[in-house]
Amino acid sequence: MLHFTRWKMIAILTVVVVGLLAALPNLFSKETVDSWPSWVPKRQMVLGLDLQGGAYLLYEVDRQDYVQKRLRSLVGDIRKAMLQEPRIGYSGLGVQGQGVQLRIRDLSQLDEVKKRLEPLRNQLATSALGGTAVNEFDLTVGNDGLVQMAYSTAGLDQRIRQIVDQSIEVIGRRIDQLGTVEPSIQRQGSDRILVEAPGLDDPERLKTLVGQTAQLTFHLVDTGVSPTADTRKPGTIVLNSTDTPPVPYVLEEAPLLTGEDLTDAQATFDSRTNEPVVSFRLSSAGARVFGDVTQKNVNRPFAIVLDDKVISAPVIREPILGGSGQISGNFSIQSANDLAILLRAGSLPAKLTIVEERNIGPGLGADSIRSGKIAAIIGTAAVCAFMVMTYGVLGWIANIAVIVNVILIFSIVTILGATLSLPGIAGVIITVGTAVDSNVLIYERIREEFRAGRSAIASIDAGFHKALGTILDANVTTLIAALVLFYMGSGPIRGFAVTHAIGVATTMFTAFTFTRLLVAMWVRWRRPTKITL
Amino acid sequence: MAHLRIVPDNTKIPFMRMRKWTFPLAAFLSIMSVILFFTVGPNYGIDFLGGTVIEIQTKDAKPDLGKLRSTLNGLGLGDVQVQTIGADNSILIRMGQQDGGEEAQQAAIGKIRTALVDQAEFRRTEIVGPRVSGELASKGALAMLVTFAAIAIYVWFRFEWQFAAGSIISAANVVVMTFGFYVVTQHEFNLTSLAAILTTIGYSLNDTVVVYDRIRETLRKYKKIPLGDLIDRAINDMLGRTVITTVTTLIALFSLYIFGGEVIQAFTLAMIFGVLAAIFSSVCVAAPILIYFGLRSDQMSKKEDVEAAGKA
Numbered sequence: 001m002l003h004f005t006r007w008k009m010i011a012i013l014t015v016v017v018v019g020l021l022a023a024l025p026n027l028f029s030k031e032t033v034d035s036w037p038s039w040v041p042k043r044q045m046v047l048g049l050d051l052q053g054g055a056y057l058l059y060e061v062d063r064q065d066y067v068q069k070r071l072r073s074l075v076g077d078i079r080k081a082m083l084q085e086p087r088i089g090y091s092g093l094g095v096q097g098q099g100v101q102l103r104i105r106d107l108s109q110l111d112e113v114k115k116r117l118e119p120l121r122n123q124l125a126t127s128a129l130g131g132t133a134v135n136e137f138d139l140t141v142g143n144d145g146l147v148q149m150a151y152s153t154a155g156l157d158q159r160i161r162q163i164v165d166q167s168i169e170v171i172g173r174r175i176d177q178l179g180t181v182e183p184s185i186q187r188q189g190s191d192r193i194l195v196e197a198p199g200l201d202d203p204e205r206l207k208t209l210v211g212q213t214a215q216l217t218f219h220l221v222d223t224g225v226s227p228t229a230d231t232r233k234p235g236t237i238v239l240n241s242t243d244t245p246p247v248p249y250v251l252e253e254a255p256l257l258t259g260e261d262l263t264d265a266q267a268t269f270d271s272r273t274n275e276p277v278v279s280f281r282l283s284s285a286g287a288r289v290f291g292d293v294t295q296k297n298v299n300r301p302f303a304i305v306l307d308d309k310v311i312s313a314p315v316i317r318e319p320i321l322g323g324s325g326q327i328s329g330n331f332s333i334q335s336a337n338d339l340a341i342l343l344r345a346g347s348l349p350a351k352l353t354i355v356e357e358r359n360i361g362p363g364l365g366a367d368s369i370r371s372g373k374i375a376a377i378i379g380t381a382a383v384c385a386f387m388v389m390t391y392g393v394l395g396w397i398a399n400i401a402v403i404v405n406v407i408l409i410f411s412i413v414t415i416l417g418a419t420l421s422l423p424g425i426a427g428v429i430i431t432v433g434t435a436v437d438s439n440v441l442i443y444e445r446i447r448e449e450f451r452a453g454r455s456a457i458a459s460i461d462a463g464f465h466k467a468l469g470t471i472l473d474a475n476v477t478t479l480i481a482a483l484v485l486f487y488m489g490s491g492p493i494r495g496f497a498v499t500h501a502i503g504v505a506t507t508m509f510t511a512f513t514f515t516r517l518l519v520a521m522w523v524r525w526r527r528p529t530k531i532t533l
Numbered sequence: 534m535a536h537l538r539i540v541p542d543n544t545k546i547p548f549m550r551m552r553k554w555t556f557p558l559a560a561f562l563s564i565m566s567v568i569l570f571f572t573v574g575p576n577y578g579i580d581f582l583g584g585t586v587i588e589i590q591t592k593d594a595k596p597d598l599g600k601l602r603s604t605l606n607g608l609g610l611g612d613v614q615v616q617t618i619g620a621d622n623s624i625l626i627r628m629g630q631q632d633g634g635e636e637a638q639q640a641a642i643g644k645i646r647t648a649l650v651d652q653a654e655f656r657r658t659e660i661v662g663p664r665v666s667g668e669l670a671s672k673g674a675l676a677m678l679v680t681f682a683a684i685a686i687y688v689w690f691r692f693e694w695q696f697a698a699g700s701i702i703s704a705a706n707v708v709v710m711t712f713g714f715y716v717v718t719q720h721e722f723n724l725t726s727l728a729a730i731l732t733t734i735g736y737s738l739n740d741t742v743v744v745y746d747r748i749r750e751t752l753r754k755y756k757k758i759p760l761g762d763l764i765d766r767a768i769n770d771m772l773g774r775t776v777i778t779t780v781t782t783l784i785a786l787f788s789l790y791i792f793g794g795e796v797i798q799a800f801t802l803a804m805i806f807g808v809l810a811a812i813f814s815s816v817c818v819a820a821p822i823l824i825y826f827g828l829r830s831d832q833m834s835k836k837e838d839v840e841a842a843g844k845a
Contacts, residue, residue: 050796058665060635203658204646207639353635355662364588364656371794379788383781389537390777423728426797429789430732430804433782434739437774440781441743444774451542470746473691474739477700480683481735485728488676490669493728500732532536 048421099150261286287323431503566713733807
């Protein structure tokens with residue numbers, strides 16, 4: 001047990017030195033490390049949001065909201081299809097549960113109905129290779145004239161998946177425009193998006209930028225009726241303005257233009273009032289429509305609507321033919337800028353709601369790091385002192401092993417690019433506490449063997465031999481627990497499991513190799529004849 | 534050089550004779566924990582209940598808590614709890630789930646922000662919605678079950694089935710008692726607490742396996758001694774190690790408790806309790822179970838013979 005071949009010794013020491021070097025950059029600031037020559041390892045540990053501050057936002061696609069909106073637009077599409085020549089008579093067209101239904105008057109037209117509605121079923125490509133295409137809606141035509149178009153589970157799921165993909169893209173574009181944060185935007189499960197932005201100190205701005213649907217539409221205002229009157233024409237809607245208290249407007253439901261027609265948006269200042277405004281440029285098709293409408297509706301107000309709220313409703317003074325315009329509406333410089341970003345990046349395909357939010361200020365993160373460090377240093381020092389009191393020289397060996405162990409944990413965390421969180425630091429400290437267990441098991445065994453009458457060297461040899469089996473069993477069970485936690489846990493549980501699992505592995509490594517090597521070197525140097533443990 | 538010896542050599546504590554008292558005690562504590570869990574219940578945090586926690590630091594070094602309370606309770610958000618943590622100007626604001634789902638939560642946060650933005654720095658905001666909180670709870674429970682299953686399989690392969698059953702029952706006992714600890718102290722039970730409990734599973738198993746390893750070894754060495762005496766001998770032989778390891782772990786945990794900051798204090802306290810419970814459990818539950826489940830030394834030796842024959 002105590003014999004090491006030369007190459008084995010070299011291998012063990014190499015691992016330890018490589019570990020030291022890999023952990024080294026963490027002792028220096030980012031700037032110092034960046035200035036090092038290229039051949040030096042530079043990778044630093046990734047600190048969790050709880051240590052460096054930042055925002056963790058879990059968004060979920062609002063299925064109900066999406067389905068309602070989608071079905072309403074499907075009603076419009078079906079109406080249009082039925083109105084094509086020859087017209088098809090129907091009644092009772094409306095949203096019913098997760099679908100739309102209507103009743104056809106003339107049963108002889110059912111085949112024609114099928115033909116017209118088929119394209120509306122909207123084939124969705126599945127992203128998986130070799131996957132079969134799914135239709136968004138199922139179409140059932142009953143012989144009694146009842147026609148239903150409804151979401152199938154597969155259709156809705158596929159649709160939601162696409163929405164998540166599109167949303168991730170849009171959110172990415174929006175955050176890119178901020179330029180300052182390096183966020184991670186990931187899909188979570190089937191209908192969720194996780195946005196993590198480390199080091200961010202203004203989570204509210206991130207929230208307004210990420211969470212807004214930013215669906216921009218232009219509508220003509222119907223000034224003929226009061227918003228509270230019952231005499232509203234069909235095809236009009238009432239929307240409130242963003243003012244406090246909100247002012248209601250009656251608008252034509254069909255938008256003249258949407259955000260899709262925009263090619264660019266910039267925050268600028270109004271040349272007359274010097275207020276921040278958002279100026280936009282329309283695509284050529286959009287410009288044509290806009291020119292047409294404004295020509296016909298001089299002196300009528302039109303409303304600029306963002307996410308069902310009227311931001312402003314200017315009166316058309318003269319036809320706007322150039323394809324550009326501006327939105328004013330009590331903006332601050334930042335809110336004008338944010339709106340411009342939203343319009344450039346495009347709108348989200350569906351409403352997203354925040355289902356979980358965790359924001360840590362950078363100040364708190366720094367405090368946590370400081371107290372974590374202090375606790376780690378004091379804990380390690382106290383354990384080391386106790387070990388020396390109990391085991392003398394061998395206590396020192398145990399301490400060297402424990403310190404190497406801690407360094408190895410940090411180097412592995414660094415190399416793997418795993419995230420160190422506050423519970424992760426707790427995991428390291430627990431490892432310090434239990435890592436000495438392997439040394440204690442070995443030393444107590446050596447004592448027992450010596451008391452049983454063996455020679456010092458034979459006792460040491462037998463001590464290692466017998467203790468290592470126990471160490472293996474004990475640590476493998478702990479390792480299993482830590483690995484399960486890692487794969488199944490989330491948040492703090494996972495943060496803890498990472499360092500704990502790594503710690504158990506490095507503990508086994510040091511017990512089997514490094515500690516043994518140190519003891520062997522000590523034995524060769526001192527040739528002890530007595531064991532004073 | 535004389536070294537510190539906490540446990541004298543050659544202790545002969547009759548643990549297995551004490552099992553008449555200790556085993557029922559463990560059972561009693563477990564059952565009480567379960568009863569308390571279902572009657573009183575733990576003080577669930579927002580991770581499992583949903584709701585909002587905000588930590589602020591007021592610019593004023595000694596803020597008027599009463600005034601703060603009345604300001605926040607005047608916002609019409611239901612019951613808003615305000616308490617200081619650590620320093621006088623570190624304040625934790627807790628708020629239950631708002632009626633009206635996720636959007637209402639966001640609106641509530643907005644109101645609090647507007648009310649306090651001039652007087653305080655927002656250090657931490659956590660909002661957990663109702664659906665997520667349910668999922669976090671079920672995921673945590675699942676993680677615990679899978680851990681148990683994985684460990685049981687490992688121990689069963691490495692030892693006899695009695696050992697597998699014993700280590701799981703002993704770990705479950707630790708988990709249940711730690712839950713009981715949370716109920717009794719009414720410390721907030723959140724995701725981090727779950728991490729603490731799951732860690733005590735690891736620690737408890739570690740400890741149990743070390744003791745079992747020694748019992749197995751002693752069983753092989755002395756085939757004629759009654760099982761109870763055998764187990765006593767094994768535990769006494771390991772007593773020095775058990776105590777020293779417990780002390781080092783507790784030293785590490787206490788330093789974390791004292792210096793690690795407010796955030797992980799409840800976490801470490803639960804772990805300290807868990808470590809003590811684990812030691813108690815591996816001696817007073819795991820070991821006697823081997824007797825109750827009828828582990829016989831002759832079974833062990835038979836298996837040994839078969840293995841020896843296989844090798845030969």
